[in-house]
Amino acid sequence: MRTKIFCDIADFKTIKLFNKKRIVDGFTTNPSLMRLAGAKNYKNYSQRILKICKKKPISFEVFGDNFDEMVDQAYKINKWGKNVYVKIPVVNSKGVFSGKVINKLSFEGIKLNITAIYTYEQIKKVLKNLNKKTPTILSIFAGRMADKGKDPLPVLKQSIKAVKDFKKIEILWASTREAYNFTQAKQIRCNIITMPPSVINKVEKFGMSSKLMTINTVKNFLEDSKKSKFRI
Numbered sequence: 001m002r003t004k005i006f007c008d009i010a011d012f013k014t015i016k017l018f019n020k021k022r023i024v025d026g027f028t029t030n031p032s033l034m035r036l037a038g039a040k041n042y043k044n045y046s047q048r049i050l051k052i053c054k055k056k057p058i059s060f061e062v063f064g065d066n067f068d069e070m071v072d073q074a075y076k077i078n079k080w081g082k083n084v085y086v087k088i089p090v091v092n093s094k095g096v097f098s099g100k101v102i103n104k105l106s107f108e109g110i111k112l113n114i115t116a117i118y119t120y121e122q123i124k125k126v127l128k129n130l131n132k133k134t135p136t137i138l139s140i141f142a143g144r145m146a147d148k149g150k151d152p153l154p155v156l157k158q159s160i161k162a163v164k165d166f167k168k169i170e171i172l173w174a175s176t177r178e179a180y181n182f183t184q185a186k187q188i189r190c191n192i193i194t195m196p197p198s199v200i201n202k203v204e205k206f207g208m209s210s211k212l213m214t215i216n217t218v219k220n221f222l223e224d225s226k227k228s229k230f231r232i
């Protein structure tokens with residue numbers, strides 16, 4: 001099994017560039033990335049992206065904060081394209097579990113990406129509400145956990161084990177912080193990892209010899225000391 005690489009970005013020009021890369025299997029966006037990309041009209045901006053990214057899976061997130069809004073937005077987003085996954089936060093901003101929304105949409109056959117997952121308890125609750133025949137991504141925010149001093153590997157490993165018999169359900173390593181996370185994701189046989197473009201660029205260059213790494217490092221220090229005209 002191969003760990004698929006998704007690109008975590010909403011910027012139109014970057015998606016155009018990265019969509020051409022064979023190493024990139026799909027894309028993930030979120031409202032913060034959309035804002036960063038300068039999107040003013042969520043629907044128009046997403047549809048512009050979909051004119052470029054026609055085949056590879058891409059997730060667009062709902063931003064409604066209650067059951068009705070989430071379901072309504074999910075129906076609309078789902079209609080934007082066959083390759084679209086509707087991203088549903090596992091809870092709303094008040095911490096209320098989105099189980100009813102997930103259950104309804106999943107049993108209607110809508111492809112979902114359940115996002116902002118941090119615990120195995122959440123994974124278990126989500127699984128209870130999924131139609132196992134509907135393609136679904138479960139996004140575990142590894143980097144944000146690590147940023148708070150929590151080891152994301154146990155949750156990821158348990159979750160991967162829990163879905164191993166369900167072909168349509170995939171665990172996604174979200175919130176990637178460094179290129180080595182790709183190696184870790186492969187080691188634990190995680191289905192997907194989503195990475196910012198800068199990290200994908202590093203992964204593309206994997207395989208440099210230690211000898212060359214050492215020479216490059218020393219060269220960089222030398223160049224900077226020259227640029228600053230250091231003298232002792």
Ligand code: E4P
Nearest residue numbers: 008028029030144174175176
């Ligand atoms: C996943 O789909 C999210 O968009 C993403 O990985 C969040 O990453 P961040 O923690 O870097 O914002």
